[in-house]
Amino acid sequence: MSRTDFFEDPTAPKANSIVVAVSALVRDGQGQILMIRRTDNDKYSIPGGGMEIGETPTQAVIREVEEETGIRVTVTGLVGVFSNPDHVIAYDDGEVRQEFSICFTADPTGGEPRTSSESKVVEWIAPDDLAAHDIHPSIKLRIDTALAGRAEPYYT
Numbered sequence: 001m002s003r004t005d006f007f008e009d010p011t012a013p014k015a016n017s018i019v020v021a022v023s024a025l026v027r028d029g030q031g032q033i034l035m036i037r038r039t040d041n042d043k044y045s046i047p048g049g050g051m052e053i054g055e056t057p058t059q060a061v062i063r064e065v066e067e068e069t070g071i072r073v074t075v076t077g078l079v080g081v082f083s084n085p086d087h088v089i090a091y092d093d094g095e096v097r098q099e100f101s102i103c104f105t106a107d108p109t110g111g112e113p114r115t116s117s118e119s120k121v122v123e124w125i126a127p128d129d130l131a132a133h134d135i136h137p138s139i140k141l142r143i144d145t146a147l148a149g150r151a152e153p154y155y156t
Contacts, residue, residue, distance in 0.1 A: 003040045003041050003089050003090065004041070004090045005041060005089050006089075006090065007136070007138065013088065013096045014096065015085070015097060017097050018083075018098045019100065020050065020100060020102070021049060021051065021099075021100060022050075022057050022101065022103070022104065023045075023048025023101050023102075023142060024048060024064075024065050024075070024103065024105065025046050025079060025104070025105050025106070025142065025146040026071065026073055026107070027105075028124055030124075032124035032125055032127075033125050033126075033130070034047060034122070034124055035123055035124070035125045036069060036118070037120050038120075039118055039119065040118070043135060043139075044121075044133040044139075045139045046103075046139060047064055047068040048065070048068075048101065049118070058075045058104065062074075067116055068119045068122070069111075069122045070113050071108050071122075072108070072109045073106035073107060074107055074109050075105070077104065078102070078103075078104055078105075078153045079105060079142060079146045080103055080150075080154025080155050081102055081103075081154070082099065082102075082103055082142060082154070083156050084138065099138055103142045103146065103154075127143075
């Protein structure tokens, strides 16, 4: 299913749903960030996705990272809660979702990078090289917030 992100766009459709999602900033021993290139919008992103019934947020992010990248992780911290009514995601089935994501930090514990139905590229990217990649502003905010090393979690 394809998606279109609308960010601070007055012509965006109105949200008709909100779903709890999770994401993770995963860094390797050299400080590189685990990134995917999404199949649904062709943008680079940190891995993540929707929570399923019966999961905790940390269980969901561990599952999502491994599903999308092949990398197993352990959660190490909370970056923040990101929900912006001016960021909606329109899917081709008619759903228009307001962004709501709990973002964590995580360390890799095993696995090998591989693509999935949601990721056409999986790679470790140095923070200084992020500007060369097409990253949605909402994901860039999560990355920048995590790299800033705030003492308290971010929230809107």
